[in-house]
Amino acid sequence: MTALSLMSSSENAKSYRTLTARRIAVLGGLLALLVLSVAVDVSLGPARYPLPDVLRTLFMPSSADLQMRVVIWDIRMPMALLAVTVGASLSLAGAQMQTILANPLASPFTLGLSAAASFGAAIAMVLGVALFPAAIALMVPINAFAMAMAASLLIFGLSTLRGVTVETIILLGIALVFSFNAALALLQYFASEQALSAVVFWTMGSLTKATWGKVAVTAIILAVCAPLFARRAWALTAVRLGETRAAAMGVPVKRLRLETLFLVSLLAAVPVSFVGTIGFIGIVGPHVARLLLGEDQRFFLPGAMLSGAAILSATSVLSKAILPGAVLPIGIITALVGVPFFAALIMTKGRKSW
Amino acid sequence: MVTLTLDQIGARYGRRTILEDASTPALKGGVLTALVGANAAGKSTLFRRIAGQMRGTGAVRLTGATKDDLRYMPQDTAMTAALTVYESIILALKQGAGGWRLSASELASVDSVLQRFGIAHLAERQLPELSGGQRQAVSIAQTLVTRPKVVLMDEPTSALDLYRQYEVLEALRSYAAETGAVMILALHDLNQVMRACETAIALSQGRILASGPALEVLTPALISQIYGIESRVERCSRGCPMMIVDGPAVPRSA
Numbered sequence: 001m002t003a004l005s006l007m008s009s010s011e012n013a014k015s016y017r018t019l020t021a022r023r024i025a026v027l028g029g030l031l032a033l034l035v036l037s038v039a040v041d042v043s044l045g046p047a048r049y050p051l052p053d054v055l056r057t058l059f060m061p062s063s064a065d066l067q068m069r070v071v072i073w074d075i076r077m078p079m080a081l082l083a084v085t086v087g088a089s090l091s092l093a094g095a096q097m098q099t100i101l102a103n104p105l106a107s108p109f110t111l112g113l114s115a116a117a118s119f120g121a122a123i124a125m126v127l128g129v130a131l132f133p134a135a136i137a138l139m140v141p142i143n144a145f146a147m148a149m150a151a152s153l154l155i156f157g158l159s160t161l162r163g164v165t166v167e168t169i170i171l172l173g174i175a176l177v178f179s180f181n182a183a184l185a186l187l188q189y190f191a192s193e194q195a196l197s198a199v200v201f202w203t204m205g206s207l208t209k210a211t212w213g214k215v216a217v218t219a220i221i222l223a224v225c226a227p228l229f230a231r232r233a234w235a236l237t238a239v240r241l242g243e244t245r246a247a248a249m250g251v252p253v254k255r256l257r258l259e260t261l262f263l264v265s266l267l268a269a270v271p272v273s274f275v276g277t278i279g280f281i282g283i284v285g286p287h288v289a290r291l292l293l294g295e296d297q298r299f300f301l302p303g304a305m306l307s308g309a310a311i312l313s314a315t316s317v318l319s320k321a322i323l324p325g326a327v328l329p330i331g332i333i334t335a336l337v338g339v340p341f342f343a344a345l346i347m348t349k350g351r352k353s354w
Numbered sequence: 355m356v357t358l359t360l361d362q363i364g365a366r367y368g369r370r371t372i373l374e375d376a377s378t379p380a381l382k383g384g385v386l387t388a389l390v391g392a393n394a395a396g397k398s399t400l401f402r403r404i405a406g407q408m409r410g411t412g413a414v415r416l417t418g419a420t421k422d423d424l425r426y427m428p429q430d431t432a433m434t435a436a437l438t439v440y441e442s443i444i445l446a447l448k449q450g451a452g453g454w455r456l457s458a459s460e461l462a463s464v465d466s467v468l469q470r471f472g473i474a475h476l477a478e479r480q481l482p483e484l485s486g487g488q489r490q491a492v493s494i495a496q497t498l499v500t501r502p503k504v505v506l507m508d509e510p511t512s513a514l515d516l517y518r519q520y521e522v523l524e525a526l527r528s529y530a531a532e533t534g535a536v537m538i539l540a541l542h543d544l545n546q547v548m549r550a551c552e553t554a555i556a557l558s559q560g561r562i563l564a565s566g567p568a569l570e571v572l573t574p575a576l577i578s579q580i581y582g583i584e585s586r587v588e589r590c591s592r593g594c595p596m597m598i599v600d601g602p603a604v605p606r607s608a
């Protein structure tokens with residue numbers, strides 16, 4: 001009996017090691033998919049270049065012709081990489097919001113951040129009002145960022161109050177979505193034809209305004225936030241066992257929730273202000289990661305980032321491939337292609353978590 | 355030796371006072387201590403106070419251990435996380451300890467706690483797929499994997515079948531004996547208390563009515579006072595104390 005149970009115990013440790021190895025392999029696979037998708041993304045566009053030329057421009061820029069160098073390095077590369085940083089940021093933000101709010105539908109979007117950003121952008125486009133007059137050139141993204149940050153600080157402020165539960169935070173977020181959408185509709189109602197179409201285009205979400213600067217800013221924010229989450233990996237995983245249980249394991253739940261909300265605000269507000277509404281990533285990315293890797297944050301955290309980045313990058317490829325010669329707004333593709341794919345995924349691989 | 359003493363513990367939710375002046379002599383480690391009382395008497399609240407999850411008056415005094423050596427198992431065992439049983443126990447071990455890597459000895463301690471509570475065969479199962487009793491056993495394992503010196507368990511046997519109740523209480527007794535830990539268990543089954551626990555604390559409407567050796571605390575008079583049940587304490591043919599229920603002391607009306 002004892003010998004048998006001892007054997008089965010080391011058996012368990014062994015299969016846990018196997019599970020760990022498999023999860024690392026899944027992460028590697030996601031990374032490989034991402035790299036592949038970025039490569040395809042860079043080689044696709046309205047102008048058709050043969051693949052060898054694209055590769056030569058990428059690896060030996062000095063030997064390529066000028067026009068192609070500009071297209072590849074100054075237009076396609078920033079777009080392709082912005083898809084990666086934005087996808088990773090929004091997915092990570094969604095993942096941690098779902099974790100601390102114990103709700104699978106929580107994301108920067110369900111909590112009103114993108115609605116706020118859209119409203120901020122519309123203020124710039126319709127009324128021509130810069131919330132920070134110093135930077136007129138960047139009026140649209142800065143207004144969007146300011147409103148998104150204001151919305152998340154409101155939620156953040158509320159959650160520091162005593163006795164505020166997770167449900168209250170979610171309800172407030174939903175109230176914010178409706179309020180900002182109504183305010184946006186009001187602005188649109190009074191907008192000129194030209195401003196209206198600008199607002200509509202912005203809210204569709206698009207990577208076409210990508211620059212190296214935006215790639216750098218989003219990458220830096222990601223590089224600051226991800227390690228801060230990684231340091232809290234066990235605590236964040238513990239929170240998923242329930243607040244009481246996490247507290248019983250020594251997790252300062254309330255403080256962790258505040259820190260996370262703050263980081264998430266930063267992580268989501270900047271990308272949203274650059275690319276507009278790309279709603280779905282904050283929900284799909286984390287769910288894919290959860291299905292593939294479970295919720296141990298040592299794997300879930302990088303997994304959510306990689307899957308979000310890979311999905312948005314693949315969507316960027318699709319947005320160019322569907323109508324040859326045209327780049328469809330990526331926000332539309334995420335919803336059109338993402339939703340059925342997502343539905344199929346959760347129906348076929350339905351776990352009982354949540 | 356590890357001991358725990360409650361010194362005039364009080365607790366309230368809003369304006370409602372739930373616990374008042376709850377004091378005990380030093381509770382000794384190495385044995386099981388039962389916390390008994392009717393529904394809503396304040397057992398879970400007392401645990402939350404001792405575990406530091408709730409503020410209030412009074413003090414909890416520990417000797418031979420610090421607050422970091424305390425682990426608390428909540429009454430509610432619902433767990434929806436997408437984790438396997440094995441992962442959840444690793445989590446309980448590593449949270450607080452830190453570090454992403456697992457040593458062979460850490461894996462060994464996970465294995466041994468799974469063995470001890472008879473759930474080694476569940477290691478690879480997902481938490482949301484467990485039965486109620488399985489979840490409770492996993493919850494116990496999560497609580498003890500760090501080998502805490504002060505343990506509070508809120509109804510650890512409430513979802514277990516007859517055999518598993520016996521098995522788990524025996525495992526908890528041997529854990530206490532082996533580690534010298536102070537272990538307080540909120541229990542509703544007084545026969546379990548008499549069989550497994552050395553000492554008992556009786557709580558009624560937020561006040562401690564009695565504490566001391568279990569058989570001295572659980573008198574027919576006290577049981578009638580707390581639960582309104584007529585009972586006798588007798589010995590079974592093998593000498594084991596047991597409570598025989600004769601019926602309600604006063605027929606319950608409304």
Ligand SMILES: Nc1ncnc2c1ncn2[C@@H]1O[C@H](COP(=O)(O)OP(=O)(O)OP(=O)(O)O)[C@@H](O)[C@H]1O
Pocket residue numbers: 367372391392393394395396397398399400429
């Ligand atoms: N979060 C809370 N807010 C307000 N009142 C509460 C809260 N939790 C418990 N109470 C009240 O405190 C009293 C004691 O509850 P507690 O959970 O401590 O009882 P208990 O002895 O553990 O009962 P049970 O045997 O049913 O688990 C009850 O009247 C309950 O309604």
Ligand SMILES: [Mg+2]
Pocket residue numbers: 397398399429508
């Ligand atoms: Mg209780």
